[in-house]
Amino acid sequence: MATEVTTMTRKTVPSATVPESPWRIAIRRFSRNKLALGGLIILIIMFLVCFIGPFFSPYNLYDYSLASKNKPPSAAHWLGTDKLGRDILLRVMLAGRISLLVGVVATAITVIIGGTLGAIAGFYRKQVDTAIMRITDIFMSLPSLPILIILGAVMSDLKVPPPTRIYYLMFIIGLLSWTSLARLVRGQILTLREQEFMLATEALGLKDRRKIFRHLLPNTVPIIIVAATLSVASAILYESSLSYLGLGVIPPTPSWGNLIADANNLIDFRKRPWLWIPPGICILVTTVAINLIGDGLRDALDPKMKR
Amino acid sequence: MRTYIIRRLLQMIPTLIGISIIVYAISAMIPGDYITALNNPNMTDERAEQLRAIYGLDQPQYLRYFTWAKSMLTGDMGDSFQHKKPVMEVVNQYIWNSFIIAFASLVLSWIIAIFAGVFSAKFQYSLLDKLITLFVFICMSLPSFFLGLLLIRIFALSFGWLPVGGMTTAGSKAVGWEYIMDVLKHGALPITVLTMLSTGSLTRYFRTSMLEVIRQDYIRTARAKGLKERTVIFKHALRNAMIPAITLLGFELPALFGGAIITEKIFVWPGIGNVYLNAIQIRDYPFMLGFTILVAVLTLIGNLLSDVLYGIADPRIRLK
Numbered sequence: 001m002a003t004e005v006t007t008m009t010r011k012t013v014p015s016a017t018v019p020e021s022p023w024r025i026a027i028r029r030f031s032r033n034k035l036a037l038g039g040l041i042i043l044i045i046m047f048l049v050c051f052i053g054p055f056f057s058p059y060n061l062y063d064y065s066l067a068s069k070n071k072p073p074s075a076a077h078w079l080g081t082d083k084l085g086r087d088i089l090l091r092v093m094l095a096g097r098i099s100l101l102v103g104v105v106a107t108a109i110t111v112i113i114g115g116t117l118g119a120i121a122g123f124y125r126k127q128v129d130t131a132i133m134r135i136t137d138i139f140m141s142l143p144s145l146p147i148l149i150i151l152g153a154v155m156s157d158l159k160v161p162p163p164t165r166i167y168y169l170m171f172i173i174g175l176l177s178w179t180s181l182a183r184l185v186r187g188q189i190l191t192l193r194e195q196e197f198m199l200a201t202e203a204l205g206l207k208d209r210r211k212i213f214r215h216l217l218p219n220t221v222p223i224i225i226v227a228a229t230l231s232v233a234s235a236i237l238y239e240s241s242l243s244y245l246g247l248g249v250i251p252p253t254p255s256w257g258n259l260i261a262d263a264n265n266l267i268d269f270r271k272r273p274w275l276w277i278p279p280g281i282c283i284l285v286t287t288v289a290i291n292l293i294g295d296g297l298r299d300a301l302d303p304k305m306k307r
Numbered sequence: 308m309r310t311y312i313i314r315r316l317l318q319m320i321p322t323l324i325g326i327s328i329i330v331y332a333i334s335a336m337i338p339g340d341y342i343t344a345l346n347n348p349n350m351t352d353e354r355a356e357q358l359r360a361i362y363g364l365d366q367p368q369y370l371r372y373f374t375w376a377k378s379m380l381t382g383d384m385g386d387s388f389q390h391k392k393p394v395m396e397v398v399n400q401y402i403w404n405s406f407i408i409a410f411a412s413l414v415l416s417w418i419i420a421i422f423a424g425v426f427s428a429k430f431q432y433s434l435l436d437k438l439i440t441l442f443v444f445i446c447m448s449l450p451s452f453f454l455g456l457l458l459i460r461i462f463a464l465s466f467g468w469l470p471v472g473g474m475t476t477a478g479s480k481a482v483g484w485e486y487i488m489d490v491l492k493h494g495a496l497p498i499t500v501l502t503m504l505s506t507g508s509l510t511r512y513f514r515t516s517m518l519e520v521i522r523q524d525y526i527r528t529a530r531a532k533g534l535k536e537r538t539v540i541f542k543h544a545l546r547n548a549m550i551p552a553i554t555l556l557g558f559e560l561p562a563l564f565g566g567a568i569i570t571e572k573i574f575v576w577p578g579i580g581n582v583y584l585n586a587i588q589i590r591d592y593p594f595m596l597g598f599t600i601l602v603a604v605l606t607l608i609g610n611l612l613s614d615v616l617y618g619i620a621d622p623r624i625r626l627k
Contacts, residue, residue, distance in 0.1 A: 035437075035440065035441070035444075134321065134322070134325070135325070137322050138322050138325035138326055138329070141322060141326055141603050141606045141607050141610075142326060142329065142330075142603060143561070143565065143599060143602040143603055143606065145568055145569075146568070146583065146598065146599045146602060147330070147333065147599065149568065149583075149584065149587055150330075150333050150334060150337075150587060150595065150599070151333060153337060153587050153588075153590075154333065154336045154337050157337050157338050158336075158338060233448060237448075237450055240450055240452075241450060241451070241452060241569055244450075244452045244569075245569070245572070245584070257450075257452075260452065260453065260456070269456070269460065269464075270460070270464050273460065276456065277457075280450070280453035280456070280457070283450050283453060284445070284448060284449060284450065284453065287448035287449075287450070288444050288445055288448040290448075291444050291447055291448050292444055295444075
């Protein structure tokens with residue numbers, strides 16, 4: 001009898017009470033959040049426009065036509081033209097590619113440094129942990145904006161060519177913003193490593209590296225995703241502020257920040273708002289969208305958070 | 308408590324050494340020095356060498372680091388090349404201008420955030436809550452320079468209500484009340500920018516904190532006693548919701564005295580952040596280094612302050 005009961009329950013259980021996968025729950029929770037969903041749609045549109053839009057533009061970046069310089073928005077030039085007669089819409093889209101790319105790559109660097117150091121500190125504890133956390137403290141107390149400005153000046157003095165500057169910039173922003181992620185991951189790993197599945201990896205005799213990267217880190221992915229999303233927004237803000245000061249991405253490479261800096265004389269500023277308002281709006285809309293997504297993800301991925 | 312503070316202060320020493328090495332190393336990467344940055348066409352090579360010897364720029368980097376670090380310890384940050392005065396004096400001269408706008412925006416943003424946070428939590432999921440949430444996200448995502456430019460364009464150029472920049476009207480010899488009004492008029496826009504930038508995250512903080520408190524039993528008790536809703540919210544709930552927010556007060560320290568580099572630049576406000584940007588342009592090393600270290604020290608002290616404040620505000624927290 002008893003065996004019959006167990007086989008029966010075994011048959012019925014799967015269809016009835018198999019718990020939904022955590023990812024599916026997260027997606028469901030996320031899609032219920034209208035603000036976050038709106039942010040996601042806006043961000044996707046922004047990416048599409050910036051990366052695919054330029055192919056549909058009848059102009060190119062080297063169309064200098066002084067006959068049509070400084071024209072306000074019109075049917076031919078939706079956002080007007082600049083002092084060299086270049087199409088602003090095209091420039092804003094191309095600048096968006098750079099700004100978005102800097103944000104994403106800088107965040108990837110943040111995740112790699114922060115995730116690795118946090119995991120190592122949490123896994124080995126003791127002296128390793130103390131050493132890494134000391135370094136984290138140091139980087140955390142470094143004032144980011146002043147340091148970024150100095151490094152921008154260093155790059156200008158070393159005459160780093162504009163395209164190479166972008167790569168340096170991504171790396172620098174990443175290097176200055178990994179600390180909070182490292183702390184989050186470390187905290188998570190400290191609790192995870194005490195759980196039973198780690199005992200199993202111990203019994204299997206896995207190497208430390210495999211334990212950390214295959215078994216511990218995947219469990220911290222939800223918090224990494226949330227932190228990384230929000231980090232993209234702050235990286236874009238850093239890049240644009242620095243480019244506005246002329247110390248980040250520099251012309252001829254366009255970025256949203258240096259497009260605004262381009263219009264930094266009284267006549268352009270006062271009489272030709274189409275030069276600097278569109279890139280500013282783009283920065284604002286993108287960062288708002290990313291922050292909304294990040295917040296939605298936090299609600300969706302963090303089971304402790306009730307709504 | 309005292310041992311805790313002493314221990315934390317001691318822990319700051321290695322952190323500060325690390326910071327000073329990093330900051331110094333970065334500034335040492337800059338090719339050229341103050342003498343080349345002067346760009347004086349009458350400068351002979353001989354004279355340049357003499358000047359380098361006077362400023363100690365001819366020594367190897369690591370020696371210069373030790374000289375610099377040693378004098379830092381005695382509180383002497385050296386003389387600013389640009390201002391020909393001790394760095395501390397320059398800092399003291401400009402830091403108060405930064406403090407004025409930073410303090411005003413601190414007070415304003417806390418008041419706005421408390422009210423917005425409380426109402427947002429009280430009427431959770433209402434239209435008001437949603438509007439406040441959207442506003443919060445916009446504030447959190449605003450690039451300071453764009454907001455500043457927009458405000459100048461609208462309020463200073465289009466309407467002409469407020470001055471474009473600076474701290475006082477040029478050539479004005481106003482004193483007393485008139486002077487204060489003049490500064491206030493010039494400060495209105497930068498203060499608005501700084502307030503908007505910090506209100507976002509603060510509001511969110513208060514909202515979350517309020518939401519937690521509002522569900523507590525003692526709030527139900529207070530309501531059951533028949534207290535007015537206003538008393539319940541602002542006296543019983545808000546007081547408790549404020550406790551975690553006290554830690555934020557410590558974190559405000561670097562913002563209060565560290566200047567707002569970009570905002571001050573845009574509004575040509577003669578604050579420490581603006582001076583810092585100029586210092587970088589002309590490679591004024593002593594000032595650059597001194598200021599960066601100063602902000603780092605403020606950050607460290609701010610962190611300690613917030614932990615201590617938390618311990619004082621909430622007796623359940625034991626500092627060890």
